[in-house]
Amino acid sequence: QDPTPVTLEQAMANPDWIGRPVESAWWSWDSRTVNYTQQRTDSNVRDQFQVEQESRGTRKLTGAQRAEIDGAYPVSDTQGARMAFVRNGDVFVRELSSGRLIQVTRSVTEEASPQWSADGQLVYRSGKDWFVWRPNAGVTAIAPVKVGKDPAVEPKRDTLQQQQLALFKTLRDDVARKQAAAAQSRDWRAEDPTQASPSAYIDGNFEIQSTSLSPNGRWMLAITQEKGADTGRETNTPKWITETGYTEPESSRTLVGRTDPVNQQVWLVDVQAGKARQIALDGLPGIQVDPLKDLRAKAGKDPLKGSRAVRIQTDGDDSGTAVHWTAGGDEVAFMVRAVDNKDRWIVSLAPKGKFDSVAAVSRHRLTDPAWINWNFNDFGYTPDNRLWYLSEQSGYSHLYLEGKALTSGRWEASDVTLDRAGKQFFFVCNRANPGTYELCTVNRDGGSVRELTSLKGVEGYAIAPNQQRILVRYSGSYLPTQVATIPLNGGQATALTDTRSPEFKSRTWIQPEYVQIPSKHGAGTIWGKFYGPAKYEAGRKYPIVFFVHGAGYLQNVSQRYPAYFREQMFHNLLVERGYVVMDIDYRASEGYGRDWRTAIYRQMGHPELEDHLDALDWVVANKQGDKDKAGIYGGSYGGFMTFMALMRAPGTFKAGAALRPVADWAQYNHEYTSNILNTPELDPEAYRKSSPIYYADQLQDRLLIAHGMIDDNVFYRDSVMLAQRLIELRKTRWELASYPMERHGFVNSDSWYDEYRRIYELFETELK
Numbered sequence: 001q002d003p004t005p006v007t008l009e010q011a012m013a014n015p016d017w018i019g020r021p022v023e024s025a026w027w028s029w030d031s032r033t034v035n036y037t038q039q040r041t042d043s044n045v046r047d048q049f050q051v052e053q054e055s056r057g058t059r060k061l062t063g064a065q066r067a068e069i070d071g072a073y074p075v076s077d078t079q080g081a082r083m084a085f086v087r088n089g090d091v092f093v094r095e096l097s098s099g100r101l102i103q104v105t106r107s108v109t110e111e112a113s114p115q116w117s118a119d120g121q122l123v124y125r126s127g128k129d130w131f132v133w134r135p136n137a138g139v140t141a142i143a144p145v146k147v148g149k150d151p152a153v154e155p156k157r158d159t160l161q162q163q164q165l166a167l168f169k170t171l172r173d174d175v176a177r178k179q180a181a182a183a184q185s186r187d188w189r190a191e192d193p194t195q196a197s198p199s200a201y202i203d204g205n206f207e208i209q210s211t212s213l214s215p216n217g218r219w220m221l222a223i224t225q226e227k228g229a230d231t232g233r234e235t236n237t238p239k240w241i242t243e244t245g246y247t248e249p250e251s252s253r254t255l256v257g258r259t260d261p262v263n264q265q266v267w268l269v270d271v272q273a274g275k276a277r278q279i280a281l282d283g284l285p286g287i288q289v290d291p292l293k294d295l296r297a298k299a300g301k302d303p304l305k306g307s308r309a310v311r312i313q314t315d316g317d318d319s320g321t322a323v324h325w326t327a328g329g330d331e332v333a334f335m336v337r338a339v340d341n342k343d344r345w346i347v348s349l350a351p352k353g354k355f356d357s358v359a360a361v362s363r364h365r366l367t368d369p370a371w372i373n374w375n376f377n378d379f380g381y382t383p384d385n386r387l388w389y390l391s392e393q394s395g396y397s398h399l400y401l402e403g404k405a406l407t408s409g410r411w412e413a414s415d416v417t418l419d420r421a422g423k424q425f426f427f428v429c430n431r432a433n434p435g436t437y438e439l440c441t442v443n444r445d446g447g448s449v450r451e452l453t454s455l456k457g458v459e460g461y462a463i464a465p466n467q468q469r470i471l472v473r474y475s476g477s478y479l480p481t482q483v484a485t486i487p488l489n490g491g492q493a494t495a496l497t498d499t500r501s502p503e504f505k506s507r508t509w510i511q512p513e514y515v516q517i518p519s520k521h522g523a524g525t526i527w528g529k530f531y532g533p534a535k536y537e538a539g540r541k542y543p544i545v546f547f548v549h550g551a552g553y554l555q556n557v558s559q560r561y562p563a564y565f566r567e568q569m570f571h572n573l574l575v576e577r578g579y580v581v582m583d584i585d586y587r588a589s590e591g592y593g594r595d596w597r598t599a600i601y602r603q604m605g606h607p608e609l610e611d612h613l614d615a616l617d618w619v620v621a622n623k624q625g626d627k628d629k630a631g632i633y634g635g636s637y638g639g640f641m642t643f644m645a646l647m648r649a650p651g652t653f654k655a656g657a658a659l660r661p662v663a664d665w666a667q668y669n670h671e672y673t674s675n676i677l678n679t680p681e682l683d684p685e686a687y688r689k690s691s692p693i694y695y696a697d698q699l700q701d702r703l704l705i706a707h708g709m710i711d712d713n714v715f716y717r718d719s720v721m722l723a724q725r726l727i728e729l730r731k732t733r734w735e736l737a738s739y740p741m742e743r744h745g746f747v748n749s750d751s752w753y754d755e756y757r758r759i760y761e762l763f764e765t766e767l768k
C-alpha cells in the first residue's frame, strides 16, 4: 500500500492526534486487572485507567475509584501474603488473600521506599525520617540520625573545667546527679522494648544526604558530605517573554568541571544502641590509584594524595540512592562511584555481631579507562542473600550472581527482576540484533537464556502478584507504548491497549529498513534506519538527508517507538518529496556494548563522523543516493554532530541544520560531559578536539542554527557563542533562528512547524 501523504503541519502538530502512549502500568492486587496512566488530550494532566485481563474492558478511574486501587510499583513481601505501595504520598498495605486494604499513613509528608523484611514487617521513609509498621503493632518511629556531639557522651573537660570541679563540691554533686539520671534513663531504655531507640550522632562538619533503614529496622546506612561544600556557580538563563513584562533571570545548571562533585562518606548506624560509625572506603581496590595522573601532571596540577573522592549513587532503577539490604536486614550492599567516573564498586557490610569492627567488602569492581556507563548498574540480593548485579566487565552488560556470569554474548541485559521464589531472573535483552528488545529469562542456577516475548520493542515489564503472568510495555516504529500480558513462562501476548487514534491507525507509514553498514574504519557494523521510496526510478539519483539522533546515551535504530517520532514523520514527508533519509546509530549510541560507547572518549565528533561518512558512501553505493546532494540535521548531540560534519568535512554535506546544538562542551553539564572529556582544566586538549567552536573557520556549506532561548539543558549561549565566532570570521552562509519561549525539547507546535519549515526550505534550496 502506498504511504499516506503527510503535511508538515500534520507532522509537527500536537501529538494528541496520534493518541497518547501508555505511561506507567502496574498490576492490581488480584492479578486480574492492569492499571495504567495516560496523558489527557490537550493537557498535562494524567488520567488513570484500569483494564480487565479477561474481558479487556477499560474504565477511566474517578477519584473515589482510585481510593480502592493499588498504587504504582507495589512491593510484595517474601511470602506473597501482602504488598505495599505509596499512593498520593501515603503508604498502603494490601492483604493478598482477602484484598483488605490497610492505610498505614495519612500525612502531609511524602512517604517513599517501602520495603518488607523477611519476617513480614514493613519499613518506609516519610520525608527524612524512617518508620516501621508491623501488622498487629502499628507504626514505630526510628530516631533520626543527627549531626553533632552526642549529648549522652561525657564531654572531655579542659583544665579550666577540671579546676572548677576540683574546687567545688556542690558543682561535683550537681554533675553526679545529672550523670545518674542519664544512666538510669539509658538503662531503662535498653531494658524496655516499648521505648524508642535513641538518636545516633555523627560528629563533624557534615550534612546528611540520604539514609536507608534495614528492613528489620536494626541498622541504618547514612550518606554524608561536607556541610556547605561549594557545589558550583549556576548560570542564569534570561526568560524573555514573561508575565511581568521584565526579563526575568532563571537559575540553571553549573558548567562541567568548574567545581568537582563533593566527596561523600558512608556511616553505619546501630539503631538500637544509637551509635554511628564511619565506614572506611580506603581499602577498595584501586581507590588510591589516580587514573588521571598523567593528565594531572601535564596540566601542572598537584598529584592526588590518598583515596579518590567518591559518591554513593543511584543504580539506575529510579529508587533513589543505590543501597540494597537483604530481606533479613543483616547485610547491605551499596554502590560507590569515583567522581572521576573511572571506577564503580559494589560494596557490602554485614554488621551483625561486629558493629565495632565491621569493614567494607568490595564485592565487585568495574573499572574503565574511559568511563563507567550511566546505565546497567542494577544490583540486589536474592531471597537467600546472594548478591546479583549487572556489569559491563565483558564489554556488554550482563547478569552475574556472586561473580558467576548468568548471561553472556554480544548483547545487553537490563532492567532485572527476580521472581518471588528467587529461582528465575527476568530482564530485557536484545539478543536477535541490537535494536530488537524482548523480555528474557534465565534460571538463577545458570542454563540457557530464553526469550519470553516476540514483540520486538519491549520497554519494560512487571510480574503479577500471583506470579502467573507478566505485563509487558512495548512499542513499535509507529506504535506508541502499549501494554500486553504474557504467561510467566512466555507465549502468546494478549494486547490490552491500543491508544492510537483512528486517524493515525488508518494511515500507511514508510517502514524503516534496518540496514547494516560495514565500517571502513574498523568499527564493525553500523546499524541504520533507512527511509526510501518503494520503487526507485532507474538512473535517478536521490538527494540524501542524514538525521542524527541525540545523546545522553540513546539508541534510535531500534524497533521501539522513537523519541524522535515527529522527525520520523518528517522523514516520510522527505521521501514523498524525492529524498532518501538515513538515521544511524553512530559510535557512542546505546545498545552496542562498552567499546562502541567509549570510542568517543576524549574525541567527541571524530569516530561518529567516520560512521556518518561510511553511511553516506553506503547510501550512494546501495540506494541511488546523490553524493553531491547530501544534507544533515539533528538536535542536541545531533546538532553538535551537524556542526562537526560541516566543519570537519567541509563540502561533504551541502547543507546542515543544527538544532539546540552543543558548540562548546566546556559549556555543558558535569554529569554527562566529565565522563567523556574529563574536565576542561585537566584535559583542555579533549575539549579543544571535541568542540565545534574551534573548527568554525572551516565552515563553507549552508548552515541553519535553531535554538530555544530558554533552553536549560544545552544553553542558548552555545549558539550565541558560535554566532559571534561566525560573525568575526565573516562567514556568510549561516543563520540563527531563535525561539524565545522554548526550552530544549520544543513544546509548541508553532515552534516545531517554524523550525521544520526552515529545515525543509534549506534542503529544498541546497539539495535540489
Ligand SMILES: CC(=O)N[C@@H](C)C(=O)N[C@@H](C)C(=O)O
Pocket (backbone or CB within 6 Å): 549, 550, 551, 552, 553, 635, 636, 637, 638, 662, 672, 713, 714, 744
Ligand atoms: C545528556 C543530554 O541531554 N545530552 C544532549 C546533548 C542531547 O543530546 N539530548 C538529546 C536527548 C536531545 O535530542 O535533545
